Amino acid sequence: MKRTGPLALVFHTLVTIFMLAPLVIVCLVAFTPENTLSIPWGFSLEAYSLRWFKAAFEHSDLMQSFWNSLGVAFFAATLSVALAIPAGIAIARHEFPGRQALNGLLLSPLIVPHLVLGVAMLRLFALFGARGSSLWLTLAHVVIVTPYALRLVVAALAGLDRSAEQAALSLGASHATVFRRITLPLMLPGITGGWMLAFINSFDEVTMSIFITAPQTVTLPVRMYMIATESIDPMMAAVSALIVALTALAMIVLDRLYGLDKILVGQH
């Protein structure tokens, strides 16, 4: 609007191109009919092909990893929300000794590099004989996505008008009823947003998972990392394009539900 000069506009355009270029290029290359990584070009349908999507769907390791990721992300997100709701209530609504420490610990996966968490958990898994266990892998993912769920739960609680709760209590409703009928429904957008953010972050996680997955539990990003370090063919582009499309879909849902800028920027 106001005095956005031409120089600023050029700068902004370049930054936008920079941010979108790698995502756009994988989506283009995904449709190549060639065996090489080339950008399909032309106005006829023959210039484009879905063969690499077909190849991706027929790649059994890749599909196995996709289902692994889906399962891990679903359960990790659900469990992290289940832990974050009570913990968030304790942090947002109670004063108790160790409150700051608890908050710090639960948010620590944002500060402790995933790489360090990965090697640390690898040690734990080795001692417990837990490598190759989907359950332990899921618990590890719960740890790294809980901060996202917790932040949105705490934000939802902070922005919550307590007069409705007080009114219900004064009218004789029990604490459990107030929680179930008033607090929880009012927190729902934050909880859903937290769940989805946790799901996406678990689904995308590669740095920690690379250390703690076994051949049968390899998640999709780890599988893609493994494929990409060996050889690069257009099938990777097809898988990447599918991920971009799925992420875009999730983002639209998140935006409708909660406001994506609120989630990403964290304004409350």
Added chain:
Amino acid sequence: MSGRLGPRGVPFALSAPALALFALMVLLPLVLTTLLSFQQYDHERGVQSGFTLASYAHVLGDSYYYEIFFRTGWIAALTTLLCVLIGAPEAYILSRMGRPWRSIFLLVILAPLLVSVVVRAFGWSLLLGPNGVVNQLFELLGIGRLKMLYTPTAVVVALVHVMLPFMVIPVWTSLQKLDPMVESAALSLNASPWTVMRRIVLPQITPGLLSGSLIVFGLSASALAIPGLLGGRRLKMVATLIYDEYLHELNWPLGAAIALALLVVNLVIMLGYNAVLEGAYAKRMGRG
């Protein structure tokens, strides 16, 4: 249900499940890794029991590791600098845009955050490869083809792409607190745009720049997938070094020692920043 617990027990009971998980999956593994870093490693017999500083001495006594630490340091620092130079003006431009465009472009800048880093690394390998779009563009411009893939250039470019949202977000947040009327007032009082920048906008976004820089530096220094995919085998960084020690060399004590060093550096930077921020806040409050 809460009656029996008493006022002190309620928050504890509420947070107990999360606390238990984090104690088991974060604190215990970190303690175990610390212990591991003090154990002896033998190429034939594997990890031995006992207490030794051998791994730390090995890292400190070999210039090979210094080279990797130094490379990681300058790549992370350069990434941070570029994120400041690109992210701060971009956040400022975004904050001055009109209604629909502002949210749309904010999403465009931030959305890649949600796409897997492996996908983005793959995208950059397509763009920066010997026959990639960027090289074709260079050829058209008469610059000629450059080798970028598997060089620090590719790693820095991709890291900037991944880290830029972490710079835009805090700067954007601190710009939200800036009343545009202050800028207008300064301009109407004949301050030059440059003065407005230096005296009003810059002080306002400094905390955001600082916190963004720390996040970007910390994440860049410990990034694994980007150097792993775009740096190739010979361009080692701390993260790929730890990866190799754990999964190829199987020298876990050495890997643990390096990982702990990385963690300590990260924590010192983050906690140091918090102390600085709190100090500045206290000063501002005292003045006001």
